[in-house]
Every structure is written in structure tokens, then in C-alpha cells.
Amino acid sequence: MNKTAKLELDGKVYELPTLVGTEGEKAVDISTLRQQSGYITLDDGYANTGSCKSKITFIDGEKGILRYRGYPIEVLAEKSTFVETAYLLIYGELPTANQLKRFSSLLTQNEMLHEDLKYQFEGFPAHGHPMAILSAMINACSCFDPELMEPYNPAIFELEAARLISKVRTIAAFAYRKSRGLPAIYPKPTYKYTENFLHMMFSEPYQDYELRKEVVQALDMVFLLHADHEQNCSTSTVRMVASSRANLFASCAAGVCALWGPLHGGANQAVLEMLKSIHASGDDGSRFIAEAKDKKSGHRLMGFGHRVYKNYDPRAKIIKAKCDKLLAALKISDPLLDIAKKLEETALKDSYFIERKLYPNVDFYSGIIMRALGIPVEMFTVIFAIGRMPGWIANYKEVMDDPASRIYRPRQVFVGPAPRDYVPIDQRK
Numbered sequence: 207m208n209k210t211a212k213l214e215l216d217g218k219v220y221e222l223p224t225l226v227g228t229e230g231e232k233a234v235d236i237s238t239l240r241q242q243s244g245y246i247t248l249d250d251g252y253a254n255t256g257s258c259k260s261k262i263t264f265i266d267g268e269k270g271i272l273r274y275r276g277y278p279i280e281v282l283a284e285k286s287t288f289v290e291t292a293y294l295l296i297y298g299e300l301p302t303a304n305q306l307k308r309f310s311s312l313l314t315q316n317e318m319l320h321e322d323l324k325y326q327f328e329g330f331p332a333h334g335h336p337m338a339i340l341s342a343m344i345n346a347c348s349c350f351d352p353e354l355m356e357p358y359n360p361a362i363f364e365l366e367a368a369r370l371i372s373k374v375r376t377i378a379a380f381a382y383r384k385s386r387g388l389p390a391i392y393p394k395p396t397y398k399y400t401e402n403f404l405h406m407m408f409s410e411p412y413q414d415y416e417l418r419k420e421v422v423q424a425l426d427m428v429f430l431l432h433a434d435h436e437q438n439c440s441t442s443t444v445r446m447v448a449s450s451r452a453n454l455f456a457s458c459a460a461g462v463c464a465l466w467g468p469l470h471g472g473a474n475q476a477v478l479e480m481l482k483s484i485h486a487s488g489d490d491g492s493r494f495i496a497e498a499k500d501k502k503s504g505h506r507l508m509g510f511g512h513r514v515y516k517n518y519d520p521r522a523k524i525i526k527a528k529c530d531k532l533l534a535a536l537k538i539s540d541p542l543l544d545i546a547k548k549l550e551e552t553a554l555k556d557s558y559f560i561e562r563k564l565y566p567n568v569d570f571y572s573g574i575i576m577r578a579l580g581i582p583v584e585m586f587t588v589i590f591a592i593g594r595m596p597g598w599i600a601n602y603k604e605v606m607d608d609p610a611s612r613i614y615r616p617r618q619v620f621v622g623p624a625p626r627d628y629v630p631i632d633q634r635k
């Protein structure tokens with residue numbers, strides 16, 4: 207039996223129910239507080255607000271634990287693939303061989319874009335950021351298929367989800383080719399998900415890109431590690447948009463926009479730019495660390511710190527180990543990896559970072575892997591978005607399948623002006 211919380215306000219005691227999650231996370235349910243007392247709760251940046259109950263992903267930020275549907279991220283990174291993990295996130299269980307075959311063939315059947323979409327790509331300037339193109343094109347894509355613009359329909363959801371996961375990869379590769387003035391490369395049905403993405407990015411009409419096993423595996427793992435991360439900024443955005451009963455493509459296009467910001471998915475690009483500028487300036491990182499600690503400098507140590515993790519981000523640990531292995535296998539020596547390691551070592555010994563529990567997050571080393579794979583820096587956040595798509599879709603489905611789900615509509619505490627008289631323009635000072 208869950209306990210009841212008691213809150214005393216203006217001499218009255220209010221009883222509020224509490225609940226405990228599977229992993230012992232405790233919450234006070236304040237949903238009737240305003241109705242009972244006239245008070246709302248205020249929580250800037252939602253740092254202490256549970257916006258929903260979810261069965262998808264569990265994070266223990268103090269211990270550095272991340273699990274998708276109960277499976278530790280370390281186990282999935284070692285044993286699973288991105289496509290299998292996508293299925294797990296969306297449908298709740300690891301697929302049987304037949305389910306995986308069906309899901310994979312749906313991805314293959316839906317990998318092409320409507321040919322008329324090429325006119326949309328042509329409309330973007332060459333320097334257009336691929337995140338802007340990605341978000342616009344996800345919405346544009348749905349216009350070519352009236353079914354996709356309908357509100358949630360469980361009967362066609364499987365097809366819609368497969369379409370989105372498959373097409374987002376084609377859009378991303380086409381956006382990159384367009385930005386380089388290169389001809390679009392069409393997907394090959396014989397290739398698996400990540401192979402096909404690399405093919406569409408790097409093949410030429412006259413020559414196929416050579417698919418190296420270690421490269422395909424590394425990128426597949428990067429997608430998998432980004433596949434979900436509970437109620438982060440972009441996933442909350444997807445749920446917020448979905449709660450208005452917007453369609454899957456519109457909800458996930460909004461997720462792309464939220465992800466773009468440098469405090470969220472855009473941090474992987476920002477990390478690499480930071481490492482490059484440290485390298486170019488000849489600094490070994492110590493000057494940059496000093497700046498990152500100085501609030502007036504406007505700089506932060508990008509790829510460090512996390513709202514939830516107050517310990518090493520488990521994804522960063524996996525990526526760091528993969529970085530070493532991949533660079534050795536590809537015989538690449540990257541001075542930026544040395545700078546990143548030095549920065550990490552220095553920061554982890556520094557009282558500023560220790561006291562604030564700031565550790566490397568997923569973005570700190572992911573850029574080094576992507577650079578080694580030949581992915582251009584402006585595509586880093588796009589890779590994150592491709593990876594995060596199954597998590598957004600799973601969260602969208604969770605909102606839609608919940609019969610009790612309501613439109614997300616937070617309240618506010620208004621601190622602006624009290625009522626005042628309208629002053630005609632000629633009398634204003």
C-alpha cells in the first residue's frame with residue numbers, strides 16, 4: 207500500500223497519493239492539488255517533475271545505469287543491433303526471428319522516397335543545415351501519403367513506424383549529398399539498415415562504397431546507443447506534440463527541432479568544434495577548462511554534464527572504449543582523441559567538476575567515432591536523430607495507447623504586469 211503525503215497550506219492539511227515505480231523511484235501525485243487547494247507546483251526546467259509514467263527506458267543517474275525495456279545498455283551494445291533494439295523499444299519485447307524478418311523487410315520496402323520529393327531537396331540552399339532539412343523533409347514526406355497525416359490508427363501504426371525509421375535515413379543521406387552538390391544515391395534492398403545508410407552517404411554512381419565490417423558495426427552501435435533516453439528535451443517534445451493527437455511524422459519532426467539545440471543533441475557537433483579549436487590554438491585543454499569554469503566566459507565544457515547523470519554516462523563509457531578499438535582497426539591517429547582524453551582527465555580531477563558531479567556524456571566521444579567513420583561534422587546531430595527515432599516512436603505510441611492520456615498543458619505563475627489602462631500612441635513616453 208502506497209503512503210499518502212501530507213501538505214499543510216494556509217492552515218489546512220491536504221493528502222496526496224504517492225506512487226513507487228518498478229525500480230523504487232518515488233513520486234507524489236499532485237494532479238488534484240490545485241483543485242483541492244488552489245496551489246500549483248512550480249519546477250523550473252521540470253528538473254523535479256515526472257511528466258508521465260513510462261515503461262520504455264530506465265535511468266539511474268546516480269549509479270550511471272541505463273536500460274531499454276529492462277535490458278542494460280551494455281548488453282544491447284554488445285549483443286544486439288540497432289534494428290532489433292528499435293523493435294524492442296517500440297513493441298516492448300525482443301523480436302522473434304520471424305518478427306525481426308518482418309520488421310526488417312518492412313524497413314526495406316519503405317526505404318525509397320517519393321520521386322517528387324527531389325524538388326523539395328532542390329529548394330534548399332547548399333549551406334542549409336541538415337537538421338533543418340531533416341525536420342522539414344519528415345513533414346514533407348507525410349504529405350505524399352494521406353494515410354500518414356491521419357491521427358493515430360493502430361491498424362497502420364506498424365507500417366507508419368517502419369516508414370519513418372526507414373525514410374529518415376534516406377532523407378538524411380540525400381540532405382548530405384545535396385549539401386555537397388553530389389548526386390543522390392538510391393538505397394539498395396540487399397543492404398541492411400546501417401550498410402544502406404553508409405552506401406547512400408558515400409557511394410558514387412560509378413562506384414560502390416566499400417563496406418568495412420568494423421565501420422558498419424561502429425555506426426550501428428552509435429545508432430543503438432542513442433535510441434532512447436527517457437524524458438529528455440526532444441522526447442518530451444514528441445510526447446507534447448503527440449498529446450494534441452498530431453500524427454507520428456509531425457510529432458517526430460518536432461523532436462528533430464528540439465534535438466538540434468547545442469545543449470541537447472547539437473552538443474556532439476559543438477564538442478568536435480571545441481576540440482578542433484583547442485587543437486588549432488595549441489592549447490592542451492587547460493586554458494579551455496579554466497574558461498569553462500568561468501561563468502563570464504560564456505563557454506562550457508561541451509560533452510560534459512547531464513541533467514540526470516551525476517556519474518559517468520554509461521553510453522560515454524561504451525563509446526570511449528569503441529573509439530580506441532575503431533581508431534586502431536582503421537589505423538587512424540586522431541589528435542582530437544588525445545585532447546579529449548586529456549580534457550577528461552583534467553576535468554575529473556578538478557574540484558569545480560567534482561563538486562558539480564560533471565562527467566563526460568554521450569556526446570563527448572561520439573564525434574571522434576563519427577569523424578573516424580568519415581561523417582562530416584554538420585551531420586553529427588542528424589546521426590543522433592536517426593538513432594533516436596525508435597525512442598520517439600515508442601514514446602509516441604505510449605501516449606497514443608494510453609486511454610487516460612490527455613493533452614499536455616502545463617500551467618505557469620504569471621509575474622507580468624497587473625491590469626493597466628491602454629495609452630494612445632501620442633500620449634506614450
Ligand code: CMC
Pocket residue numbers: 251438468469470471472473498499505506507508509510511512513514562564567568569
Ligand atoms: N561546463 C561547465 N560548467 C557546467 C557544465 C559544463 N559542461 N555543465 C554544467 N555546468 C555547471 C553550471 O554552470 C552550473 O554551475 P553553478 O551551480 O555554479 O551555477 C552547474 O554545473 C549545474 O549546471 P546546470 O546548467 O544547472 O545543469 P542542467 O541540468 O540544467 O544542464 C546540461 C545539463 C547537459 C545542459 C549542462 O550540463 C550542459 O550545458 N552541458 C554541456 C552541453 C552538453 O554536453 N549537452 C549534452 C547533454 S547529453 C546528450 C543530450 O541530452 O542530448
